[in-house]
Amino acid sequence: MKALFLEDVGKLALRDIEKPVPKADELLIRIEACGICGTDRHLFLGEFPSKPPVTPGHEFVGVIEAVGRDVTDFEPGMRVTGDPNIACGHCAECQRGRVNLCANLQAIGIHRNGGFADYAVLPHKQAHLLPSSLNPLHGAFCEPLACCLHGVDLAKLKAGSSAIVIGGGVIGLLVVQLARLAGATDVVLITRNVEKRQLSEKLGATATLDPSSGGDVVEQVTGSSGLLPGGADVVFECAGLRQTVEEAPFLARRGGMAIILGVLPQGEKAEIEPFDLLFREVALVTSFLNPFTHRRAAELIASGMIVVKPLISRTIGLEEAAGVISNPAIAGEIRTLVVPQH
Ligand SMILES: [Zn+2]
Numbered sequence: 001m002k003a004l005f006l007e008d009v010g011k012l013a014l015r016d017i018e019k020p021v022p023k024a025d026e027l028l029i030r031i032e033a034c035g036i037c038g039t040d041r042h043l044f045l046g047e048f049p050s051k052p053p054v055t056p057g058h059e060f061v062g063v064i065e066a067v068g069r070d071v072t073d074f075e076p077g078m079r080v081t082g083d084p085n086i087a088c089g090h091c092a093e094c095q096r097g098r099v100n101l102c103a104n105l106q107a108i109g110i111h112r113n114g115g116f117a118d119y120a121v122l123p124h125k126q127a128h129l130l131p132s133s134l135n136p137l138h139g140a141f142c143e144p145l146a147c148c149l150h151g152v153d154l155a156k157l158k159a160g161s162s163a164i165v166i167g168g169g170v171i172g173l174l175v176v177q178l179a180r181l182a183g184a185t186d187v188v189l190i191t192r193n194v195e196k197r198q199l200s201e202k203l204g205a206t207a208t209l210d211p212s213s214g215g216d217v218v219e220q221v222t223g224s225s226g227l228l229p230g231g232a233d234v235v236f237e238c239a240g241l242r243q244t245v246e247e248a249p250f251l252a253r254r255g256g257m258a259i260i261l262g263v264l265p266q267g268e269k270a271e272i273e274p275f276d277l278l279f280r281e282v283a284l285v286t287s288f289l290n291p292f293t294h295r296r297a298a299e300l301i302a303s304g305m306i307v308v309k310p311l312i313s314r315t316i317g318l319e320e321a322a323g324v325i326s327n328p329a330i331a332g333e334i335r336t337l338v339v340p341q342h
């Protein structure tokens with residue numbers, strides 16, 4: 001079979017290797033699709049710790065080809081999405097139920113071989129069933145959606161709440177939809193790209209703003225004649241930029257919350273104004289990974305309640321994956337999916 005390997009920082013190669021044999025508790029998955037995520041580019045650049053040589057790809061969907069001898073809950077032919085984040089179950093954080101903060105976290109596609117390959121192995125406890133009738137490409141969105149669900153859970157949105165989403169990438173466009181599902185009546189998306197703004201309005205955004213159109217973004221949103229006078233109950237930072245992280249708390253209303261989902265390079269700093277956070281009692285919160293949300297993400301994708309088809313920018317074969325991962329995302333690109341040709 002073919003598998004892409006991160007051989008070292010800055011070096012990706014497609015290799016011919018033996019198909020893996022599932023261990024007693026594992027499933028062998030024939031990969032149908034695997035999304036290329038910003039994290040894959042960070043791995044290539046050495047901006048995110050990993051263990052080369054390793055096959056990247058943590059947003060995958062596929063059909064079970066074989067099961068290990070102890071697996072009784074899955075059988076060949078079933079379509080599954082894999083939760084790539086494997087918690088140890090016994091460290092202090094796992095024992096407190098904070099599995100995303102596990103001290104021994106092992107991630108498929110980062111520490112273990114992932115989905116940019118014809119086949120991958122997955123512990124059965126990390127697998128979630130998807131309907132066989134589902135468009136397999138849609139299954140590749142379960143992992144990013146599970147991460148967004150954690151963020152939206154932390155936001156504690158209520159019916160009638162208001163939200164601002166900064167960033168029109170895959171995370172921003174999923175958060176827009178989840179915020180509406182969670183009851184938000186006003187959802188403002190802030191992004192430079194006009195196609196993404198238009199798409200977000202089809203997906204549930206009630207207003208959009210181009211931050212590059214000139215003028216102060218905070219004033220244009222929270223000012224007395226702004227899009228959301230006084231600010232939003234919750235601001236989701238999904239762009240992963242210093243400037244937007246700094247802006248997010250000022251877009252929240254008094255007593256509101258700013259949640260950071262975007263990933264900035266390790267070591268990068270941003271300024272906050274503690275007086276303003278205190279005086280307006282704005283909570284600054286971070287959302288990391290997908291603790292206990294993957295099952296719900298699978299349900300939302302399977303039900304069609306979250307729309308992902310327009311988020312697929314293109315599909316490519318395994319041969320093209322190295323070239324795409326080793327270059328910056330193309331302007332306007334939302335998600336590129338790798339589809340191995342079996
Ligand atoms: Zn990802």
Ligand SMILES: [Zn+2]
Pocket residue numbers: 087088089090091092093094095101102103104105
């Ligand atoms: Zn643990």
